[in-house]
Every structure is written in structure tokens, then in C-alpha cells.
Amino acid sequence: MLNVLEFFRNLPKKKCSKCGNDMFEKADCYGNLCDECDHPAR
Numbered sequence: 001m002l003n004v005l006e007f008f009r010n011l012p013k014k015k016c017s018k019c020g021n022d023m024f025e026k027a028d029c030y031g032n033l034c035d036e037c038d039h040p041a042r
């Protein structure tokens with residue numbers, strides 16, 4: 001269990017390529033955009 005936490009903790013933080021906000025790891029299809037910039041309704 002702790003190994004999994006360490007794994008994610010060591011991952012580099014992703015940043016939105018548009019607004020630069022920190023973002024959580026998501027599906028690859030989302031690319032480098034955060035929820036705000038990648039919102040389908042915008």
C-alpha cells in the first residue's frame with residue numbers, strides 16, 4: 001500500500017499547459033489541460 005503512495009508522490013506534478021495550474025493525473029486523452037481549460041462546455 002505504501003509503495004503505491006510513494007509511487008504517486010514521486011511522480012512529477014502535471015501542470016496545465018494553458019493556465020499553468022497544478023492538475024491531477026487523468027486519462028491520457030485529456031492531454032495537458034486542466035478541467036477548466038479542457039471543459040467540454042467551454
Ligand SMILES: [Zn+2]
Pocket residue numbers: 016017018019020021033034035036037038
Ligand atoms: Zn488550465
